[in-house]
Amino acid sequence: MDGIQAFDPDLEKLPTDSYIGGRRVIGKGSEIAVQRPSDGHIAARFAGADAGTVDEAVESGWQAFRTSDWAHGEPRRRGAVLRRWADLVERHTEELARLESLSSSRVIAETRIRDVAITAELIRFYGECADKIEGQVLPTRDDVFSLTMREPYGVVGAIAPWNVPMVLATAKVAPALAAGNAVVLKPSELTPFTALRLAELAIDAGLPAGLFNVVVGYGQEAGSPLVRHPKIGVVSFTGSTATGKAVMIDAANSGLKPVSLELGGKSPQLVFADIPDLDQVAATIASGVSRNAGQLCYCGSRLVVERKIADQLLDKVLALLWDAKPGPTWDLATTLAPIISARQTDRIADILHRTRQAGDDVLLGGGREQTEKGAFFQPTVVRSKAGSPVVEEEVFGPVLAVQTFDDVEEGLAMADHSIYGLAGAVHTSDINKALMAARRIEAGMIWVNTYGRSLDVGSPFGGYKQSGFGKDFGAIALEKYLKSKSVWIQLRQ
Ligand code: NAD
Numbered sequence: 001m002d003g004i005q006a007f008d009p010d011l012e013k014l015p016t017d018s019y020i021g022g023r024r025v026i027g028k029g030s031e032i033a034v035q036r037p038s039d040g041h042i043a044a045r046f047a048g049a050d051a052g053t054v055d056e057a058v059e060s061g062w063q064a065f066r067t068s069d070w071a072h073g074e075p076r077r078r079g080a081v082l083r084r085w086a087d088l089v090e091r092h093t094e095e096l097a098r099l100e101s102l103s104s105s106r107v108i109a110e111t112r113i114r115d116v117a118i119t120a121e122l123i124r125f126y127g128e129c130a131d132k133i134e135g136q137v138l139p140t141r142d143d144v145f146s147l148t149m150r151e152p153y154g155v156v157g158a159i160a161p162w163n164v165p166m167v168l169a170t171a172k173v174a175p176a177l178a179a180g181n182a183v184v185l186k187p188s189e190l191t192p193f194t195a196l197r198l199a200e201l202a203i204d205a206g207l208p209a210g211l212f213n214v215v216v217g218y219g220q221e222a223g224s225p226l227v228r229h230p231k232i233g234v235v236s237f238t239g240s241t242a243t244g245k246a247v248m249i250d251a252a253n254s255g256l257k258p259v260s261l262e263l264g265g266k267s268p269q270l271v272f273a274d275i276p277d278l279d280q281v282a283a284t285i286a287s288g289v290s291r292n293a294g295q296l297c298y299c300g301s302r303l304v305v306e307r308k309i310a311d312q313l314l315d316k317v318l319a320l321l322w323d324a325k326p327g328p329t330w331d332l333a334t335t336l337a338p339i340i341s342a343r344q345t346d347r348i349a350d351i352l353h354r355t356r357q358a359g360d361d362v363l364l365g366g367g368r369e370q371t372e373k374g375a376f377f378q379p380t381v382v383r384s385k386a387g388s389p390v391v392e393e394e395v396f397g398p399v400l401a402v403q404t405f406d407d408v409e410e411g412l413a414m415a416d417h418s419i420y421g422l423a424g425a426v427h428t429s430d431i432n433k434a435l436m437a438a439r440r441i442e443a444g445m446i447w448v449n450t451y452g453r454s455l456d457v458g459s460p461f462g463g464y465k466q467s468g469f470g471k472d473f474g475a476i477a478l479e480k481y482l483k484s485k486s487v488w489i490q491l492r493q
Contacts, residue, residue, distance in 0.1 A: 003333025006108040007098050015196035016046040018053055018216050021060040022209030027053040029221040032189050034103050037338040038328035039373045049217030051225035057213040058229045061155040061182035064210030071152050071180035075131035082127030085205035089120040099193040100166050101329040105295050105337040108330050119170045121457045126178035145489040150482045152180035153233025157226045161239045162188035162340055163295045169195050171472040172236045179481040182211045186223050192216040228254040238262040241466050260470025260480045262462055264394040265297050265422030268415040270437055272428040273306040281427045282316035288451040290324055290379050293337040294398035298423040300451050304414045307404040318364050321379035326369050339375040348377050348397035355390040412440050421464030425451045
């Protein structure tokens with residue numbers, strides 16, 4: 001290893017099992033072996049949660065919701081507990097950053113500076129919202145008083161993926177708690193450590209036991225029973241589109257629960273020839289597809305570029321991606337993170353195999369990295385035709401599909417995707433093209449002359465079409481965890 005090892009993964013103390021009612025609970029489901037994607041080492045083994053564990057967690061949440069004063073006491077006290085929790089998260093930055101990097105593809109340089117900071121900010125943001133959840137007094141005739149009240153659902157079922165585990169879980173747990181609910185969170189079985197530690201820290205901050213429970217289990221054994229549990233009031237899911245559909249069916253068949261879905265994407269970076277700085281846009285394109293080795297739902301996986309500058313821009317993007325340095329997540333020199341599992345590298349390889357069969361031209365990479373231990377995939381660039389697998393399917397790897405256009409209308413049409421609509425970017429110095437793209441691209445998030453988000457947690461995150469519905473982040477996310485009740489009062493005359 002020629003970089004600087006930020007920590008020794010063998011020395012970290014790892015929380016395991018499930019966490020229910022403020023204590024560790026051993027599940028009765030299939031064994032979970034948490035693997036480090038960086039080197040293939042099994043970091044922890046324990047029995048996963050099964051339907052019985054899930055039932056215990058939901059009952060614990062329900063009891064805490066009914067008996068503690070979380071939902072029914074002073075909202076400002078909820079806010080105070082959440083803000084204390086945020087402070088504690090910050091104080092445990094190094095520990096949480098290591099736990100996150102150990103089992104996921106998140107490099108330590110990012111988890112230390114970004115992921116823990118966003119996690120704390122999310123908790124603080126929703127802590128500040130807790131006493132600002134308001135109903136309305138509605139205009140009526142004088143002999144009537146009509147108002148709306150906002151009420152928590154009770155127990156929220158939250159399900160999170162493995163790619164940015166701590167942030168994506170917190171984006172559900174924090175607003176759900178701020179709204180007065182209890183939460184049962186099922187993190188991905190591949191990356192359970194930070195969720196378990198966050199739940200312990202919440203108790204240390206003064207959250208009544210049972211309000212935030214974590215069940216660590218497989219999708220079929222714990223995820224589906226959580227969605228179907230009769231005492232779950234609402235389901236908040238982040239993961240693949242295929243699983244999102246299964247979750248929606250389960251929720252419909254088990255009491256017609258409301259669901260919100262944050263799903264997959266195939267997001268375009270639309271580049272017009274008038275960009276002032278080719279180097280800067282090339283860097284944005286390269287990082288948009290290679291960050292977290294492309295394992296981001298909003299990965300900028302399609303470059304849609306005006307033909308006049310396509311070759312020039314591509315040369316620069318290829319040079320940047322060529323330089324990416326694969327390595328373990330705990331090495332500060334790593335710029336190309338591991339893929340979460342060998343199964344996922346196989347999936348990427350399969351999409352590229354079918355893409356080659358479709359006649360597309362692979363300009364860079366295209367295979368597994370052979371030099372490293374662990375699961376790594378080469379940064380890959382493919383000159384693609386419409387309809388090719390690499391254009392149509394979410395790869396979830398560092399794979400860029402490139403398409404060219406000649407006029408604005410053609411570029412805008414190409415930027416749209418038939419299935420997905422999570423995010424998109426437009427790069428141009430022409431405000432007319434920027435605004436036209438922002439209006440015309442059918443996606444939940446549009447970035448202009450940049451890609452991705454800053455640390456700001458106030459801006460809503462979520463997609464259109466089969467990228468899902470219902471937003472995480474921002475004050476709007478509170479809505480998902482609140483019911484609205486209308487009260488109609490007939491005044492005595
Ligand atoms: P996944 O759908 O395989 O799993 C997500 C979660 O669902 C995991 O915790 C898993 O155990 C659980 N699960 C699996 N089957 C289930 C079932 N039948 N019922 C209930 N839960 C079940 O997704 P993943 O591989 O963990 O994550 C990658 C996917 O997530 C990608 O498609 C990515 O685009 C998407 N994602 C979307 C966003 C967003 O905000 N839109 C953010 C991150 C990731």
